Amino acid sequence: MTDENSLVLRQDDAGVTTLTLNRPQARNALSRAMLKALHRAFDDIATDQAVRVVILAGAGPGFCAGHDLKEVRANQEDQTYAEALFAECAELMLAIVRLPKPVIARVHGIATAAGCQLVATCDLAITADDARFATPGVNIGLFCSTPMVALSRNVTPKQAMQMLLTGDPIDAATALRFGLVNEIVPAAGLEARTAALASQLAGKSPLTLAIGKAAFYHQLELPLAEAYDYSRQAMVRNLQTLDAQEGIAAFIDKRPPRWCGH
Structure with missing residues (x-):
């Protein structure tokens, strides 16, 4: 067995x-x-x-x-x-x-x-x-x-x-x-x-990947206008995260990002 x-x-x-x-x-x-x-x-x-x-x-x-x-x-x-x-x-x-x-x-x-x-x-x-x-x-x-x-x-x-x-x-x-x-x-x-x-x-931000994966599959099931509305809200929420702030700062400062998962 x-x-x-x-x-x-x-x-x-x-x-x-x-x-x-x-x-x-x-x-x-x-x-x-x-x-x-x-x-x-x-x-x-x-x-x-x-x-x-x-x-x-x-x-x-x-x-x-x-x-x-x-x-x-x-x-x-x-x-x-x-x-x-x-x-x-x-x-x-x-x-x-x-x-x-x-x-x-x-x-x-x-x-x-x-x-x-x-x-x-x-x-x-x-x-x-x-x-x-x-x-x-x-x-x-x-x-x-x-x-x-x-x-x-x-x-x-x-x-x-x-x-x-x-x-x-x-x-x-x-x-x-x-x-x-x-x-x-x-x-x-x-x-x-x-x-x-x-x-x-x-090597990517785990929080960003989680947000993105959930948004990808959810928007697939929505009509076009609703998909854009949902995705817009997802990006607004994503922008408020510490990882998004760190990622943008690292890009501007030309250095590797240090992800915290928040």
């Missing part, structure tokens, strides 16, 4: 926390236990002031193969199980979006179904050049309706429908063209490039 504490590994280094999905033998399939472990990890990070940036990675040959179909099959006739599974998955995705720190997906191998959903949910995604992405539920009679939510907020409707209706995998170059990922790197350089990006973000 798998120890739930080992399903998600955590490593902290200079303000950057790496969470690694740790079911390599199952391509890091998201069992209910895995979903709960990952959600707990994000909850812990949310209140950890030492953490500035999160990297989400997968152990073994792939990033994440989606939901654990063996577990799903064993509980297929139990509607309570299905409701709990998809509710827990949705709550995890919302926890990532609401986390007041940037989350970077470090993708290799495969990212399929709910694994593709994880990539789309993270704020940024760096992928190895040999990675593959898919929402293949249609091929087994189970449309990827919940992955669709995150996917359709990253790529255009026709690109999303292409992936959802065909179930065909797309390569890293197509994922970049679709807007699902930010950058492609050789597999050998994936860890180093993701770490460099995380380190760059960790």
Whole structure:
């Protein structure tokens, strides 16, 4: 029996926390236990002031193969199980979006179904050049309706429908063209490039990043005029912070800023 504490590994280094999905033998399939472990990890990070940036990675040959179909099959006739599974998955995705720190997906191998959903949910995604992405539920009679939510907020409707209706995998170059990922790197350089990006973000004001991330996702759901009104208010509040005052002063004085997080 798998120890739930080992399903998600955590490593902290200079303000950057790496969470690694740790079911390599199952391509890091998201069992209910895995979903709960990952959600707990994000909850812990949310209140950890030492953490500035999160990297989400997968152990073994792939990033994440989606939901654990063996577990799903064993509980297929139990509607309570299905409701709990998809509710827990949705709550995890919302926890990532609401986390007041940037989350970077470090993708290799495969990212399929709910694994593709994880990539789309993270704020940024760096992928190895040999990675593959898919929402293949249609091929087994189970449309990827919940992955669709995150996917359709990253790529255009026709690109999303292409992936959802065909179930065909797309390569890293197509994922970049679709807007699902930010950058492609050789597999050998994936860890180093993701770490460099995380380190760059960790050097920013954590308060400013938190304000900006929350504002970004909130304004996406608003009509244009309301989005401008909300964003204007967010900038006014941001300008009153000590970090904004320090940042402006440092720019004018031509010196590095000293962030205090307030």
